Amino acid sequence: MTEETLVKITESQRCEPSGGLTGDMKLSRRCFVQIVGAGLLVTVMEGPSLGRGGGRGRASMTVAARVRLNTDGTFAVMTGKVEEGQGSRAQLTQAAAEELQVPADRVHLIMADTALVPDDGITAGSRTTPSTVPAVRQGAATARELLKGLAAKRWKLDGSTLKVQNGVITNAATKETISYTDLAKAGEVEELFQQGISSDVAVMNVSEWDVLGTSVPRPNGRDLVTGAHRYPSDIIRPNMLFGKILRPPSYGATLESIDLSSVADMKDVVVVRDGQFVGCAAATSFRAAQAVEALAKTASWKTVPHPSSKELFSHLKEHARTGDRSRPGNKVSVEKGLSEADKVLSATYEAAYIQHVPMEPRAAVAEWSGDKLTVWAGADWPQRVQRDLAGAFNIPAERVRAIVPDMGGGFGGKHSAEAAEEAARLAKAAGRPVSARWTRAEEFTWAYFRPAAVIECKAGLDANGRITAWDFATINPGGAAADTPYAIADKSIASVGTDSPLAQGPYRCLGATVNNFARESFMDELAAAAGADPLAFRLAHLDNPRIRRVLETVAKHFDWPARRKKVTAELGVGLACGTEKNSVVAACVEVEIDREQGGIKVREVCEAFECGPIQNPANLTSQVQGCIIMGLGGALSEEIQFENGKILNAGFSEYRVPRFSNVPKIDVHLIDNRDIPSAGGGETPIIAVAPAIGNAIFAATGVRIRSMPMRGLLLKQA
Template sequence: MSGPEPTAFVVNDTPTVVDADRETPLVYVLRHDLALYGVRPGCAVGECGACVVLVDGRPERSCQLSLGAAEGTRITTPEGLGTPDEPHEIQQAFLDEQAAQCGYCLNGIIMSTAGLLAREPSPDEAAIQEALEGHLCRCGTHHRILRAVRKLAGQTLPPCAAVVRPDSTLLTDPRGLAAAGPADVDLPGALRGAPNVEDWLRPLPDGRIEARSGRAELGQGVRTALAQVVAAELDVPVDRIVVRQAATDATPDEGYTAGSASLEQGGTALAMAAAAFRRLRAEGCPPLGPIRPDDCPRWTSPSAAGESAGGVPSGGVPAGAAPASRATAPGGAVGQPVHRIDLTAKLTGAPAYVHDLALPGLLHARALLPPTYEAALTSVDVHAAQTMPGVRAVVHDGRLVVVVADREEQAVAGVRRLARSARWEPAPLVDGGDASEDTRQAQPVRQSVVEEPGVTEALATGRQVHASYAKPHEAHASIAPSAAVALAAVEPVPGAEPGAGVGPGAGVGPGAGVEPGPVPEPVALTVWTHSQGVYPLRRELAALLGVDADTLTVRHVDGPGCYGHNGADDAAGFAALAARAVPGRPVRFQFSVRDEFTWEPYGPAMQADLDASIDTSGRITGWRHHIRTGAHTSRPHGTGDRLMVAWLRAGGPARPWAGGGEGGVRSALPAYDIPAREIVGDYVKGPLRTSALRSLGAYFNTFAIESFMDELAEAAGKDPVEFRLAHLSDPRARAVLETAAERAGWQTRTGPSGRGQGVAVARYKGSKAYAALVVDAGVDTTTAAVTVHRVVAACDAGVIVNPDGLANQIEGGIVQGLSRALHEEVRHGTDGIESVDWTSYPILPFSGVPTLDLVLLDRPGLPPLGAGEASTPVAPAALANAVDDAVGIRMRTLPITPDRLRARLEELTDDELARVLA
């Protein structure tokens, strides 16, 4: 970079002059010099579209446009369209459709939409697809985004989802357990550690009520749903409820926001606190004091209260329970499609994410990472970076190298300088080849799900069917790399919202160099992070740094969608170490897109062998499911060895392996009535870092089970839906399957029909929401490309708190599940990870989005069930079954790419070839 020069242009109709290096990417100038934080930094390589702005009316990626190239232009950012108080009509259309989950990609999409409509006020479908094709959405909200743009183009569209109340039928808990009455059970979950009303709720001076939840907003709309729960219990409008962000100094410890438990568990805790709040006020007491086990939510029936409070229901509950069993409140009734309280700011350019947090004097940090996990740093010229303009410090500890600078582009430039001088001792990662082969190793850790007697004998009788299935490693691939902000100080600092202290000229001038003199030891550290668990992260940081956890404060701020254990916790670790090098100055750390793709914990590769026997009547008589998998969770929890910075520091611990546990065998127990079952999982240590990815092992296990059920149906000479129903006694599972099949116009068949219709059904984790999918797909026999035309889904998540929020989660889970099933695979070889950006790790584009038709089965009187991951696992099986129905090729390895389809065709046996349809 050559040095600062004045550059003039017009930004949001305001003539502006910026004094900065003309080679600086425009995205940095807009955000850091002009405080226009609606321009979201994404991949920084021009692939994702999150940073799009209008330049002379044309959509441009601001990460690829230099400041000098923008001279003399008119630039419009999201802030130039509208504000949270007065959204532009385009922004309002997206808000009307609630076309977001994490929302991080949306401002760029809105700007491209604005450019499209300025050119063509009534664009056709081809023009809409062309405008959006260069954008990526990782949460899977493509369906709603397209609806918003199509409505702006003048199209009339049907509602997103239908909500139905099933006919009154006696429902019993499928686990068949008796429950104690509400007065006989202990407080559930987090209430045991925070048993008082004031731990969860407190009146505010302005008449509103603050709800203190330890659940993190990850794009699932949990803050709004929790506000609805509290509002309904207290009979107040939902806008009277303020849901506090999770923080170790302000909210209870609810562990990780994971496992689709936010509403089912976190909502129950807040509802019980609200019931106690209401009881105390009715008794004429201040809302202070202990929560009692009999403070049960009013929006579940008394017989379901045992489950809400930690047990399971006793007896049956009418499925068509009267609406009067719900609590109601003006604007806050459980069951109302209340718009999310966080989206207005996110979609109108307001600072909303940890990436936007800009405390006064903010510094920026980036890391130089090894090319592979174990590569050793033999030399690096730290001094060359220390003397660069704007660099404040270079942290060098073993293989840990971090540059701290005044400006983000200066930190990036410092890392590039270090990379040119760094010399690494190679440490090959793995041999090349299919990632699924990584699981073929010795000395596994075995996890038994069920091992019933008589399985071997049952499998030796009747007709035997065998199949093997596999999937590769998959990436979280968040739409923007993880980031965190940390401040090492002598006193804990007050809370800060994104954008606090932001203003042109905030921070210090360039060229200050490294501060002279010794660095004082900080006694307090505050970290702002988009981690899924602020308390576990605090314990991990305390162990890592060798300090008392009481000296650490960890606060959640929203980030780009994570879908499990991604790089957010690691970013917090880097930010903490960087901040300790410059006490008193807040430091914002962010990974590059390549670093995050290369170092994030992946969803592990998995394989499974399934065997079953069928008698002459078509009944399954025996079942064996043997899983081989990598580790599914390595989240921080307080051992000090779970973050990247721990392994990179001199003398640090080795990268741990956390094999075993429930994650790899999740949802491996079929919902079907099968008399003899053997289900076990072997955890093996593979070469890549792995941890939790959306739905963990349930994604693969459901794919294997529901694909195998289709294979068994054909072997039994039965229709796939008929065969499933014959083995399915759970009335709620039957209801979602029958609803989806009827709405999709299912046509009875045995074996491939050529229509391209596939079905799958499952209850996530055997205890969360039920979901059934019917997929209509086609296969181009020339290119082998698979196209999904339509997906019909039915979901039962108990009582529906927010139907629009539930629909959004189910839709997003379907689209993301299809993306993983069609495209996603982490490739690696001896030189390391090869999937390092969105080109080498493609995801579903807008042109691949099918029509979604969703039915929600409302169950008033029953507790809410976790639904955030319910639809993702059924998507790949329904897709594979549709592909088989279309062309007669059974795909047992994901993803179902054209290359893999062609390879599968070449390896078919004679019997398999006889099934192939021309």
């Protein structure tokens, strides 16, 4: 990973995609053929029709770039989004099927292949639901109207009088019907679909949904349970070799010398050195690793000093950029408000770096054909992979084809595709395809991390227990959910940059995981100072009707008032809420405390979540359940430890992620709010978990833990 890459990632987490990033798409004038689904052959003719990609259904994109009608009446629908477990494959299939008025199984989604699909921007920031679903719906709705128009032309009448159901167009007056299959056979459709996607085409109203809003299962689910699906690390090409890369012994170390002749007798191994890059490719990954190990013994490195995790928080504070206060608020007025308050509280919260730990570490296969490169990579944005590789090898982007097979998890951690470039370098030298797959230790060390944080909170209460002034400065994690959703007239919110010792980037809900932890914990501190019930205190400061609704919903299902009364030193309850990415969440938890042993066990999590009209209830339930359990890890056990530029816990035995035995009773309440557009739901449900746990620990013990992960050890010492 180069310095430039690190900087770029840091930047991207600061200005995380919120507008459905788009990019120019350049394609070679060729015809690609791909086998999709159950042996269906889809031919996508590239031509001027594909034009510019547009994540948000720009008028300049043709229908053909988004939707193709096959001669059997099924559709191929193209998207640049990737599937990594969040459910985009089912959801985008539903979006197209809804507008085309066909069952979901008549839509075959082609995802994340730069040769075949438009650029829908990066898969991140919960943007698939608010950006790509509408873009796909617009494209599919335009296709539907064009097909209706074709039928109308045949019947010589006005297309607006026609109805479509189950892929059959009906003339209500004459009861005549014509199916999409019939229209496809006539051969006019291809020409017709060269038209631009209409930006004002009518899409199905949420009250009319019959495919969206239902629990369509993952279209390729069968391939996942039979092992037939090929993840990026499973791709096998004829004559393929396996690659291993020589990694520096510590962050910032540079290679001074290495003796390549030490592996000269390993005739079956391809060895590549290009500046700092040293890698080997061989018929097995075992052999390639042997060669890299032999080379490593001859390498001499120049190392540089690097801060340790023990001094992380003071490092972040010391290097905080003063004057970098980019969020809304009025510092001067807040200072005045604080000086006039009845009570002033201040507290500093911290959060460690954590890893995304997707089950599938970074992996890619690269194959050169002359000066053309094809890669299969696990990464969040195929067009970025294409551009990055074109840049790395100094070739035009149209000579690079990047494909992202449905991959094994990401959680914001796979915006970069280092393995693709590594595989491509080795493949170029070997003259054969190469698969480069990171080990778990490499993923723990060389992938970027969720930012660590130091968050300084200060607030004033008046004599009635109302917050009158609010000062919140978050150092390092970015501004996600930094602003308070509570109605506080006088506030100052700052998101402050600093020097991050580790490469950092997006995470599931990014900095909101730590900003919301600080704010919701601090709200609890204020409630205690005001002598108020945490629920009542929040509601008293909340105008936002959506947050009020999830809070009230979760409190009712959890039976908050009664359970709050039953708190003991061993059993605590806590609650928290939050909003981010236009969705709202609230959680109640019960924790069991063993103070002598320093044990914290989460026994129950009840969560209410609302993200507008629910597009796929089963998938949304999975996402919320997953967020809750993933949230336990960051809350209680996950923490990257480092020293002298080395990660000290780069494996599952030292870095503890949630397991079956950690799974609490989980009670999820989804609110289907049909009055607003749908927002994404795969991230925000995580942000209420950690603060609710911290608040429950406080309720039981009176000890406020202000650092994530919240170690039970602190209870022993307190």
